Amino acid sequence: xxxKAENIKYIYSEGTPFRTLALDNVNIKIDQGEFxxxxxxxxxGKSTLIQLFNGLESATEGRVEVDGILVGEDKKKLKLIRQxxxxxxxxxxxxxxxxxxAKDVAFGPLNLDLSQEEIDVRVKEALELVxxxxxxxxxxxxxxxxxxxxxxxxxxxxxAMKPNYLILDEPTAGLDxxxxxxIFHQIKKLHERSNVTVILVSHSMEDIAKLVDRxxxxxxxxxxxxxxxxxxxxxxxxxxxxxxxxxxxxxxxxELRNRGFNIKQGILTIEEAKEEILKEVKRRNx
Amino acid sequence: MNEYIIKIDxxxxxxxxxxxxxxxxxxxxxxxxxxxxxxxxxxxGKSTLAKLINSILLPSEGRIFVKGMDTSDxxxxxxxxxxxxxxxxxxxxxxxxxxxxxxxxxxxxxxGIEPEEIRKRVDDSLNTxxxxxxxxxxxxxxxxxxxxxxxxxGILALNSDCIILDEPTAMLDxxxxxxVMETLKKLNAEGKTILLITHYMDxxxxxxxxxxxxxxxxxxxxxxxxxxxxxxxxxxxGLDVPQVTELTQELIxxxxxxxxxxxxxxxxxxxxxx
Numbered sequence: 001x002x003x004k005a006e007n008i009k010y011i012y013s014e015g016t017p018f019r020t021l022a023l024d025n026v027n028i029k030i031d032q033g034e035f036x037x038x039x040x041x042x043x044x045g046k047s048t049l050i051q052l053f054n055g056l057e058s059a060t061e062g063r064v065e066v067d068g069i070l071v072g073e074d075k076k077k078l079k080l081i082r083q084x085x086x087x088x089x090x091x092x093x094x095x096x097x098x099x100x101x102a103k104d105v106a107f108g109p110l111n112l113d114l115s116q117e118e119i120d121v122r123v124k125e126a127l128e129l130v131x132x133x134x135x136x137x138x139x140x141x142x143x144x145x146x147x148x149x150x151x152x153x154x155x156x157x158x159x160a161m162k163p164n165y166l167i168l169d170e171p172t173a174g175l176d177x178x179x180x181x182x183i184f185h186q187i188k189k190l191h192e193r194s195n196v197t198v199i200l201v202s203h204s205m206e207d208i209a210k211l212v213d214r215x216x217x218x219x220x221x222x223x224x225x226x227x228x229x230x231x232x233x234x235x236x237x238x239x240x241x242x243x244x245x246x247x248x249x250x251x252x253x254x255e256l257r258n259r260g261f262n263i264k265q266g267i268l269t270i271e272e273a274k275e276e277i278l279k280e281v282k283r284r285n286x
Numbered sequence: 287m288n289e290y291i292i293k294i295d296x297x298x299x300x301x302x303x304x305x306x307x308x309x310x311x312x313x314x315x316x317x318x319x320x321x322x323x324x325x326x327x328x329x330x331g332k333s334t335l336a337k338l339i340n341s342i343l344l345p346s347e348g349r350i351f352v353k354g355m356d357t358s359d360x361x362x363x364x365x366x367x368x369x370x371x372x373x374x375x376x377x378x379x380x381x382x383x384x385x386x387x388x389x390x391x392x393x394x395x396x397x398g399i400e401p402e403e404i405r406k407r408v409d410d411s412l413n414t415x416x417x418x419x420x421x422x423x424x425x426x427x428x429x430x431x432x433x434x435x436x437x438x439x440g441i442l443a444l445n446s447d448c449i450i451l452d453e454p455t456a457m458l459d460x461x462x463x464x465x466v467m468e469t470l471k472k473l474n475a476e477g478k479t480i481l482l483i484t485h486y487m488d489x490x491x492x493x494x495x496x497x498x499x500x501x502x503x504x505x506x507x508x509x510x511x512x513x514x515x516x517x518x519x520x521x522x523x524g525l526d527v528p529q530v531t532e533l534t535q536e537l538i539x540x541x542x543x544x545x546x547x548x549x550x551x552x553x554x555x556x557x558x559x560x
Binding site for chain 1: 458460487524525529533540542
């Protein structure tokens with residue numbers, strides 16, 4: 001079953017000079033098992049949107065449905081919705097607090113009236129899903145880990161709630177390239193191995209291009225474009241107009257095309273760009 | 287005048303008595319007016335180095351001079367911080383006032399500067415970073431890029447010669463990052479010394495000089511072209527090179543005759559389209 005957002009309007013600071021229409025007539029459907037990227041400039045409504053998905057915020061107008069449950073209709077169901085839609089905030093390592101990694105990951109499930117066995121199983125599964133060796137990591141202090149490892153522990157804490165949807169808000173902000181690759185490699189594997197739907201909010205066009213099946217572009221509170229990464233990043237000029245960029249590879253391709261170099265559009269990897277450039281160079285030398 | 291605005295002489299630093307050195311014997315001189323980028327994996331010692339320059343931390347061994355002032359000399363502390371101002375990653379943690387212009391005035395007010403002079407400095411700094419029209423706004427309603435420009439203006443209002451920035455764009459969207467980089471380049475062109483710590487290689491290529499740190503040591507130091515051609519070594523340190531550099535080297539492996547030190551899109555496109 002999907003997450004559905006229909007005709008969403010979200011207004012904050014209503015009745016003040018700072019009244020802002022953060023979301024305006026947004027319609028989005030995200031199906032079970034998808035890997036979706038959400039991009040948009042700061043203030044485009046991304047964070048508001050994902051908070052609507054798990055009931056942290058409620059829309060001024062419109063409806064959000066999660067696996068058939070209308071968000072906000074029944075307050076008692078909010079707990080279930082927050083379990084179904086796991087949200088990993090920015091800088092989630094600041095939320096780690098327990099003495100050991102295993103205890104930290106167990107904190108959520110402990111609040112779910114589960115048996116100790118079930119909790120242990122979930123903690124082990126969750127840590128393995130983000131690429132840890134359970135026995136090696138379980139007794140470590142979360143505070144001794146590297147930046148990338150801390151984030152993976154925080155993500156495991158959300159996975160231990162067994163969500164159908166995992167929303168990650170800028171999961172690699174502030175990490176070095178190796179930490180970034182580590183997180184994305186694990187998220188990709190996680191998506192392949194489990195049936196969890198992943199919704200990734202990111203400013204990194206390179207990462208979105210590499211990972212997701214579908215990109216949703218928000219601009220000034222509206223869904224501005226939707227499509228595969230190839231489709232979206234072919235619209236380089238438009239993306240730049242609305243304050244976003246394109247992966248560097250896509251800008252190389254665009255420049256070459258503008259200069260009459262015969263190379264196809266929609267290239268997003270170094271490998272593909274290499275092949276295409278070699279073909280054209282050969283053609284020119286014949 | 288001192289030719290070197292920052293002189294780091296064989297500095298070691300550890301956070302606790304029994305811990306390892308976070309900075310292991312670094313020597314580095316930075317010229318006045320230079321735009322230097324420092325890159326390195328998380329925990330490589332680059333933020334520690336920045337805090338040492340700013341006298342937030344003191345060297346365990348060795349000495350650092352900022353415009354000739356020893357950072358261990360606590361009578362010079364305020365002079366040092368005024369000379370080399372710092373901007374941090376999270377804009378929300380460094381803005382103190384509820385109105386933009388009051389935030390900028392906070393530093394000069396603490397130095398006991400005359401009100402007319404403060405007014406002038408606030409206006410000048412806001413104009414320099416292109417935020418004058420936002421002077422009456424509350425900072426929390428600005429975008430991330432705008433907030434970082436306010437933080438930079440706050441340092442300009444202290445008449446600092448040198449600005450040290452610790453991942454100022456990590457939390458910003460692409461246009462916010464562009465705003466900050468353009469502001470830095472403008473300030474550098476006007477003579478400010480810039481020391482930029484970043485994880486973004488496309489920002490580092492815009493500097494005059496790139497320093498690569500790994501495990502508390504400086505591993506590479508040179509122009510962006512000199513540094514980024516060492517793809518394998520840079521990847522070994524947990525870093526990346528710009529995609530255009532990697533693509534160029536892949537094409538060279540396939541037999542194309544290209545220079546190995548391409549770091550910008552335009553360079554590659556120009557050569558291929560000759």
